[in-house]
Amino acid sequence: MRAVNLPIDALRHAVASLPEDRLAPVRRAALEHLGQHGLPTPHEEDWKYTDLGPAVEIGNEWLAGGAAAPEPAGLPAAAREVLQRIEADWIVIADGRVDSAAVAAFAGDAVQVTLLSESDVPLDFAAPLTDLNSALLRDGLRIGVRRGAVVERPLGLMICDTAESAAGMSQVRIEIELEAGSRAEFIEYHASAGAGRHYANTVVNLRLARDTHASYVRIQDRERAHVQTGQLNVRLGSASAFEHAAFDFGGRLVRNDLNVGVDAAGASATLAGLYLVGQDQHADNHVRVDHRVGPARSRQDYRGILNGKARAVWNGKVIVHAGADGTDADQANHNLLLSKQAEIDAKPELEIYADDVKCSHGTTVGELDAASLYYLRTRGLDEEEARQVLMRAFAQAIVDRTPVGVTREILAEKMAGRLAGLLEGMAP
Amino acid sequence: MLEIRNLHVTTGDTEILRGLSLDVDVGEVHAIMGPNGSGKSTLAQAIAGHEDYVVSEGTITFQGIDLLELAPEERARLGIFLGFQYPVEIPGVNNAYLLKAAMNARRKHDGLPEIDAFEFLKLAKEKMALLGMDPKFLNRGVNEGFSGGEKKRNEILQMAMLEPSLAILDETDSGLDIDALRAVAEGVNAQRDPERAIVLVTHYQRLLDYVEPDRVHVLSEGRIVRSGDKSLALELEEKGYDWLREAANA
Secondary structure, three states, X not given: OOOOOOOHHHHHHHHHOOOOOXXXXXXXXXXXXXXXXXXXXXXXXXXXXXXXXXXXHHXXXXXXXXXXXXXXXXXXXXXXXXXXXXXXXXXXXXXXXXXXXXXXXXXXXXXXXXXHHHOOOOOOOOOOOHHHHHHOOOOOEEEEEOOOOEOOOOEEEEEEEEOOOOOEEEEEEEEEEEOOOOEEEEEEEEEEEOOOOEEEEEEEEEEEOOOOEEEEEEEEOOOOOEEEEEEEEEEEOOOOEEEEEEEEOOOOEEEEEEEEEEOOOOOEEEEEEEEEEOOOOEEEXXXXXXXXXXXXXXXXXXXXXXXXXXXXXXXXXXXXXXXXXXXXXXXXXXXXXXXXXXXXXXXXXXXXXXXXXXXXXXXXXXXXXXXXXXXXXXXXXXXXXXXXXXXXXXXXXXXXXXXOHHHHHHHHHHHHHXXXXXXXXXXX | OEEEEEEEEEEOOEEEEEEEEEEEOOOOEEEEEOOOOOOHHHHHHHHHOOOOOEEEEEEEEEOOXXXXXXOHHHHHHOOEEEEOOOOOOEEEEEHHHHHHHHHHHHHXXXXXXXXXXXXXXXXXXXXXXXXXXXXXXXHOEEOOOOOHHHHHHHHHHHHHHHOOOXXXXXXXXXXXXXXXXXXXXXXXXXXXXXXXXXXXXXXXXXXXXXXXXXXXXXEEOOEEEEEEOHHHHHHHHHHOOHHHHHHHHO
């Protein structure tokens, strides 16, 4: 048994203060699991580079302060701007509270949205951090896309936390299911406000039945005192297609786990990510694709630009299980380091137990392409300008690949703004 | 306009140009011909200012200015344009952005305001029509996924937009089918101007069927071994390069 790094009595008290609803037994069982297993520590291979110490600190402070969720205040300006500008059907989850009015307003035929406390979806809590999530979950969402439905308007999840002064902690849980032949787009947007410290932990499970197509974009633009851990677990049915892009601009400590299970033939997963971090930011992307059945295809393209003392981790794992013949998998991770103190730990991992597979990977850490730099200079751009143009292009390539079109404009702006911020930090 | 004297250029450990001298006057079209490895591209890159090509001896002056003191971007702003043999693909930087940035860099140097967006678009569309390019290319990444012919047309488009005083076109004809070659040649001819000099670097004579040079120079082993009028190109086409090499070594 491992040490629990959050005080179990205080946790028990926090769980008891949540509503006595359908989720209550799950919360208690998940708490017991957490009590036995604790939070992941750097002793585990998967958590070697990411120490959840700051999350535990914030959690302890939150528990000591009575483990309350702040009363809903107005939405942060950053969140309001996004809600206005991105055309989508939005549901706001503020400080772990689901806006149930927005859920009730969701009366479309194609999409069914239910509070988890009012649905019969079983909640799994065996994985690390999923137990914490299930134990302290106030409520979450179950989203069902009906058989054959083609949903035109993206569904947006605005996850925002306000930590004005006291430390905060919030759990978000979303269970999404696409029934056979359906098609839908999702946006998961993290915004925040306040200078206070906050730890947010998100679990999203996405199941794609056969012949479905899901596009899922995650944008994380939190305040610099926030810690964020997030899991996105995806199961792919036959001939289903999953397109994903993830953007990390903010936060102090961010850990994303993307787990894709290729469970049937003809499925494809296209995964892209961009992290722009500076100062003492830490961004960790763990991507794992389990190819259990072939033929199927997966692509990973993650990119990062780091400055200051920032640290990023990219761990892309592909496992081709026995019998998954005809798997075609590629992983790429490219990084630009703008300062000597910045650090990237890039690790592609490939385990193959099947025949007749096509797998490749490439990672780079380094400099801008010299030939491109020279080409731009021969067109009259000075060296500094040419460098900035190429850096923007390096990041823009991921923005361009964003599968949810309505997010592109705002992403391009956020990217350019964040990059300008990073470059400003370069000035002597 | 361009004066090159006793130019020696080294790349890596190899001396490629070994005492090359050349004069190009305003309003003229010159063709630099020669076998592979004779130093044609090295000459083009040395004029443009590629840092891998180190000038160990000699001078290059442009309108009386010592080019060797200047960075590539400073040479560009003086009005020197290099059309690349292998234009690079730059995904994420769109063509319109690059064209505008390049034009504005030169305009700023000349003390002019930035080009008006409407003017720019009008001009770009006009030049693209002349080159047989789809206006959609403006919004694509620079050369991204372009065919060989499209890349070369794009180089000529940049030249046409930038209106350089000196254009050096490095093997602009290589790898082109006949339609692309004609389009590129027309683009070059449209740029012939009493205020402008053009240097065509080419291995084959076929571009010169469409763009008639005032002067032809033959480069061999890092030196110009023969200069003449356009008939020299025809003579080379007929006899190949070997006889010149033999003549030079004799």
